[in-house]
Amino acid sequence: MYIPKKFQQDDIKNFKDVMIEYPFATLITHNETGTDAEHIPLLLNRVNDKDVLQGHIAKANPLWKNIKENTPVLIVFNGPNCYISPNYYPTKQDHGKVVPTWNYVVVHVKGIISAIHDEKWKLKMIDNLTNQHEKHQANPWVITDAPSEYINKMLPAIVGLEIEILSINGKWKVSQNQPERNKQGIYTALAQEGDHNAHKIAELVKDNMDNGE
Numbered sequence: 212m213y214i215p216k217k218f219q220q221d222d223i224k225n226f227k228d229v230m231i232e233y234p235f236a237t238l239i240t241h242n243e244t245g246t247d248a249e250h251i252p253l254l255l256n257r258v259n260d261k262d263v264l265q266g267h268i269a270k271a272n273p274l275w276k277n278i279k280e281n282t283p284v285l286i287v288f289n290g291p292n293c294y295i296s297p298n299y300y301p302t303k304q305d306h307g308k309v310v311p312t313w314n315y316v317v318v319h320v321k322g323i324i325s326a327i328h329d330e331k332w333k334l335k336m337i338d339n340l341t342n343q344h345e346k347h348q349a350n351p352w353v354i355t356d357a358p359s360e361y362i363n364k365m366l367p368a369i370v371g372l373e374i375e376i377l378s379i380n381g382k383w384k385v386s387q388n389q390p391e392r393n394k395q396g397i398y399t400a401l402a403q404e405g406d407h408n409a410h411k412i413a414e415l416v417k418d419n420m421d422n423g424e
Contacts, residue, residue, distance in 0.1 A: 212319050212380065217388050220381040229290040229318045229381070230255050234343075236264075237287040238372075240324070242277045249274060253286065253374075254340045264320065264374040265336050275326040275370040284324045284374060290316030291411035295386070299400040300393040314397075314412045318381040320374070327371035334362070336371055385415040394420045 220226070230236075230253075238249045249272070253264040264286060268274055292315035300309045327333065338354050345351035354362060386397050394416055401413035 212317070212382060214380070214382045215388075218382050218384045220383045223379065225383075226318050226379045226381050227255060229316060230264075230288050230320070231343075233288050233290050237289075238266075238324075238374075239285040239287065240274065240277070240282065242279070242282070244277060247274065251372075252340065252344075254336065254343060256339070258373075262376040264322065264372075264376065266340070266372045267333065267336065267369045268372060270368050270370050272370070275372075278324055278326050282324050283377075284322055286320040286322065286374065288318040288320070290318065291408045291415070292316065293401065293404075293406065293409045293412050295397060296400070299397045300389070301396045302390065302393055309393075314385050314416070316381070316383050316385070316412075316415070318379060320376055321378045322374040322376045324372060324374045327373055329371070330363075330366050333366050333369060333371045337366075383415065385412060385419055387419055391420060 234252045234254065236251065236253045238251060238253075240247050240249075249268060251266045251268060253266040256263050256265050292313060295312045295314050297303050297309040297311055303309045334354070341352065341354055345353070386394050389397070398413050398416045398420070401409040401416070404410070
């Protein structure tokens with residue numbers, strides 16, 4: 212991923228926050244059959260003092276059969292993103308030298324993937340994943356709400372995935388290359404939109420202004 216210096220992000224906490232808040236990731240693999248991409252929710256976890264990502268795929272999915280020992284993978288987490296119109300820039304009125312762009316946050320993770328068939332591991336992973344996404348429900352669903360025989364029947368139909376994280380990098384393109392007037396214009400325009408992503412980007416632009424970058 213090409214990352215101009217102005218858009219470079221180095222804070223590991225920011226990386227992890229995106230991975231937790233936007234867990235629906237793109238898992239990119241390459242093997243003898245070519246390059247493939249799967250779209251699955253992944254759980255950030257800590258195992259044996261190492262950061263890992265955990266998830267699962269259907270056993271019918273041939274991906275796990277193509278995973279060899281120490282297979283490298285790339286995982287992409289897309290954070291908030293939105294279109295930026297030239298109309299947001301006050302400098303448009305001065306000289307007109309502005310063009311549309313896209314602001315976004317993205318995290319790339321490189322790691323080593325393993326397929327896991329152990330039933331207890333899969334059950335624990337599903338429990339953890341469910342708890343993470345149910346925590347904001349008024350009445351959170353838990354895995355024990357379903358009949359145990361039903362869950363035990365479903366578990367063999369999935370294959371667990373665990374990715375040992377080797378490196379993480381990220382790109383925060385939130386108008387750092389714009390003059391302060393334009394940053395203010397972007398923030399004001401996005402804050403008035405009714406879109407969640409636009410509001411997230413607006414706050415990041417504002418934070419960038421507050422930091423004087």
